[in-house]
Amino acid sequence: MTGKKNSYKLGKIRVENTEKILEVAEKKFVENGFHGASMQMIANEAGLPKANIHYYFKSKEKLYDEVLTRIIGSWNSVLKDITPDDDPAEVLERFIYKKVELAYKFPQASKLFALEIIHGAPHLKDHVRIDMRRWVREKAKVIQAWIDQGKMAKVDPVHLIFMIWSSTQHYADFESQVLAIMNRAEYEEEDINTISEFLASVILRGVGLKPTGKIIPNTRND
Amino acid sequence: MTGKKNSYKLGKIRVENTEKILEVAEKKFVENGFHGASMQMIANEAGLPKANIHYYFKSKEKLYDEVLTRIIGSWNSVLKDITPDDDPAEVLERFIYKKVELAYKFPQASKLFALEIIHGAPHLKDHVRIDMRRWVREKAKVIQAWIDQGKMAKVDPVHLIFMIWSSTQHYADFESQVLAIMNRAEYEEEDINTISEFLASVILRGVGLKPTGKIIPNTRND
DNA sequence: GTCTATACAAGGATAGAC
DNA sequence: GTCTATCCTTGTATAGAC
Numbered sequence: 227m228t229g230k231k232n233s234y235k236l237g238k239i240r241v242e243n244t245e246k247i248l249e250v251a252e253k254k255f256v257e258n259g260f261h262g263a264s265m266q267m268i269a270n271e272a273g274l275p276k277a278n279i280h281y282y283f284k285s286k287e288k289l290y291d292e293v294l295t296r297i298i299g300s301w302n303s304v305l306k307d308i309t310p311d312d313d314p315a316e317v318l319e320r321f322i323y324k325k326v327e328l329a330y331k332f333p334q335a336s337k338l339f340a341l342e343i344i345h346g347a348p349h350l351k352d353h354v355r356i357d358m359r360r361w362v363r364e365k366a367k368v369i370q371a372w373i374d375q376g377k378m379a380k381v382d383p384v385h386l387i388f389m390i391w392s393s394t395q396h397y398a399d400f401e402s403q404v405l406a407i408m409n410r411a412e413y414e415e416e417d418i419n420t421i422s423e424f425l426a427s428v429i430l431r432g433v434g435l436k437p438t439g440k441i442i443p444n445t446r447n448d
Numbered sequence: 449m450t451g452k453k454n455s456y457k458l459g460k461i462r463v464e465n466t467e468k469i470l471e472v473a474e475k476k477f478v479e480n481g482f483h484g485a486s487m488q489m490i491a492n493e494a495g496l497p498k499a500n501i502h503y504y505f506k507s508k509e510k511l512y513d514e515v516l517t518r519i520i521g522s523w524n525s526v527l528k529d530i531t532p533d534d535d536p537a538e539v540l541e542r543f544i545y546k547k548v549e550l551a552y553k554f555p556q557a558s559k560l561f562a563l564e565i566i567h568g569a570p571h572l573k574d575h576v577r578i579d580m581r582r583w584v585r586e587k588a589k590v591i592q593a594w595i596d597q598g599k600m601a602k603v604d605p606v607h608l609i610f611m612i613w614s615s616t617q618h619y620a621d622f623e624s625q626v627l628a629i630m631n632r633a634e635y636e637e638e639d640i641n642t643i644s645e646f647l648a649s650v651i652l653r654g655v656g657l658k659p660t661g662k663i664i665p666n667t668r669n670d
Numbered sequence: 671g672t673c674t675a676t677a678c679a680a681g682g683a684t685a686g687a688c
Numbered sequence: 689g690t691c692t693a694t695c696c697t698t699g700t701a702t703a704g705a706c
Contacts, residue, residue, distance in 0.1 A: 486698080486699060486700085487699075487700065487701085488698085488699075488700095498699095498700090498701090499701085499702080502700080502701060502702075506701095507700080507701080508699095508700070508701095
């Protein structure tokens with residue numbers, strides 16, 4: 227029983243430490259890039275000796291991979307099940323609001339992913355690429371069905387998805403530029419509503435739809 | 449005269465070498481990040497001994513700064529003079545086409561700038577920030593004038609500028625993701641036209657305008 | 671102006687004591 | 689499971705020969 231209690235306690239420390247390390251590592255990788263972030267920096271900020279980081283994660287690469295994997299894993303929730311019978315205005319509006327919310331809540335995650343893609347996605351596993359392609363293909367097919375039913379304007383569904391991705395993520399990835407131009411220290415809840423409404427209104431009208439106005443900001447809409 | 453001829457010849461070598469170094473450095477910084485790109489790599493690919501890079505550029509930081517400065521300097525051409533009397537549809541359409549063209553022609557430049565901003569813009573000089581803010585304010589003022597004249601829908605001009613930036617730059621910065629999803633090895637001229645037309649059509653309609661159709665792809669429109 | 675050789679620091683990783 | 693001390697590589701930068 228002592229053994230069990232012991233391993234439980236140690237297990238708890240393990241979980242807490244790895245959690246702390248991953249959190250700090252994400253921040254440091256975003257701020258300084260993969261090579262710019264040193265294990266020493268991460269260890270210091272996590273309040274652990276450098277060797278412990280290597281104990282929990284075999285190498286810097288593995289640590290980075292783990293950070294990246296967790297980020298990607300947390301994204302499979304958006305736009306889960308949509309069908310040709312759904313209302314495109316509602317679905318697209320919800321998609322835009324959700325993406326802006328994610329950009330606001332997890333800007334670091336968005337940034338790290340952006341860095342990875344800009345560098346040519348050297349750490350992205352093949353299955354992720356395939357999953358992403360399938361995800362886009364599926365959603366594009368539904369959008370195309372809406373177009374064929376005359377529910378919305380004839381536009382390329384894939385480029386529409388890119389447009390929603392880029393215009394929403396911009397507020398996370400280019401945060402420092404956006405804030406500098408808007409002369410702000412940081413985003414406020416109000417900005418998030420303004421941004422969501424702006425993007426939803428322009429994009430929906432742009433594809434021949436009308437914003438529903440059904441979405442209540444800052445609540446669960448998923 | 450010999451002296452003059454000599455310094456001329458040497459000057460020519462200097463220009464050619466610095467040019468080559470800057471070109472290679474830009475590529476390496478984009479691929480590997482600031483810390484990931486070593487002076488050795490850059491020297492090798494430029495076909496020069498490492499010490500020569502230090503001879504032309506005092507330090508790695510200075511080299512990076514120079515690369516960044518040149519990129520920013522090459523961007524002041526877009527949307528130069530616009531006035532409240534101009535036709536918003538024409539101006540915005542030209543803006544979108546121009547930005548897509550830049551993303552296609554200089555993807556590395558776009559990527560390096562994106563990396564810099566994502567990292568919090570630690571190397572961006574204050575005057576650049578100020579210039580950017582002024583640029584946006586000026587253009588926003590003109591757009592607001594168009595709105596006040598009833599020429600286009602009531603939308604926030606600053607967010608509209610962000611939207612055009614983000615959706616166009618996406619094709620450069622997220623190139624690897626876009627190409628993977630589109631199942632392509634690289635962009636072709638045709639893609640550029642498709643993208644420009646898509647973005648112009650959705651954004652213009654989104655702000656209550658009609659695409660003019662005046663722009664002839666792949667020609668000078670500036 | 672160019673390049674070889676080298677100084678010096680930083681970083682990733684591990685051995686081994688606790 | 690934790691941490692100190694250390695190894696070894698790599699990287700920036702420069703001195704000094706040509």
